[in-house]
Amino acid sequence: MVDKILAIIPARAGSKRLPGKNSKILCGKPLVQWTIEAAQQAPEISDIVVSTDCENIADIAKKSGVPVPFLRPKSISGDKATAIDVVKHAVEFFEDKNKYYDYILWLQPTSPLRTNKNISEAIATLRHKIANGVISVCECDHPPLWSNTLDKDGNMQNFISSFVKKNPRSQALPTYYRLNGAIYIAKIEQLLEQETFFLDSNVYSYVMKREDSVDIDHHLDFKLAEFLLSERQQND
Numbered sequence: 678m679v680d681k682i683l684a685i686i687p688a689r690a691g692s693k694r695l696p697g698k699n700s701k702i703l704c705g706k707p708l709v710q711w712t713i714e715a716a717q718q719a720p721e722i723s724d725i726v727v728s729t730d731c732e733n734i735a736d737i738a739k740k741s742g743v744p745v746p747f748l749r750p751k752s753i754s755g756d757k758a759t760a761i762d763v764v765k766h767a768v769e770f771f772e773d774k775n776k777y778y779d780y781i782l783w784l785q786p787t788s789p790l791r792t793n794k795n796i797s798e799a800i801a802t803l804r805h806k807i808a809n810g811v812i813s814v815c816e817c818d819h820p821p822l823w824s825n826t827l828d829k830d831g832n833m834q835n836f837i838s839s840f841v842k843k844n845p846r847s848q849a850l851p852t853y854y855r856l857n858g859a860i861y862i863a864k865i866e867q868l869l870e871q872e873t874f875f876l877d878s879n880v881y882s883y884v885m886k887r888e889d890s891v892d893i894d895h896h897l898d899f900k901l902a903e904f905l906l907s908e909r910q911q912n913d
Contacts, residue, residue, distance in 0.1 A: 680780055686727045687760065701899070703789055717741075725744075730749040812875070813860035
């Protein structure tokens with residue numbers, strides 16, 4: 678029996694750093710629509726739901742063919758609301774209608790370069806590993822060993838370790854990966870019990886290309902995504 682996967686696309690109205698970003702037009706489409714279309718083209722997904730508190734975003738989803746069976750309540754629509762709050766709300770809504778799933782696939786609209794191929798490959802990793810969860814990552818732009826905090830006076834005496842001083846070339850350093858925010862998958866039972874996608878066991882990575890890993894938080898991120906998507910469209 679194939680596990681049932683519920684894809685949740687969280688798209689609230691508010692955003693402090695980039696107001697209205699989830700409905701902001703990116704290369705001819707509202708930002709959220711890029712994620713909706715990627716999810717629609719991933720056949721492994723059982724159902725897709727857009728969780729939003731915004732009528733405008735709900736209309737975008739409906740016109741794209743994705744149901745919005747509820748508007749997210751204000752209590753879980755502010756800055757302090759967590760992903761787990763949103764997951765719980767959606768799961769309880771569907772369970773009240775006798776609809777049950779095995780996994781949650783969390784797809785943030787702020788990753789518009791994530792493709793249906795990425796989603797399908799992440800789910801394939803989940804099934805191949807018989808995993809409780811999968812989280813997408815990409816290579817770091819720069820080794821984190823080159824980073825540190827600064828004292829108030831800007832003193833850099835202990836800014837980098839002796840290892841880096843002896844191995845200043847990036848090629849000599851280990852390959853580091855970072856979370857890219859594009860794909861989170863978790864078994865519902867463990868997710869709700871542990872209240873995190875970073876489950877305590879049997880969680881694996883799915884590595885994405887850096888150019889597919891833009892996570893829009895600021896205006897500069899939006900411009901970068903716009904450039905990369907335009908390049909992709911020209912090459913298709």
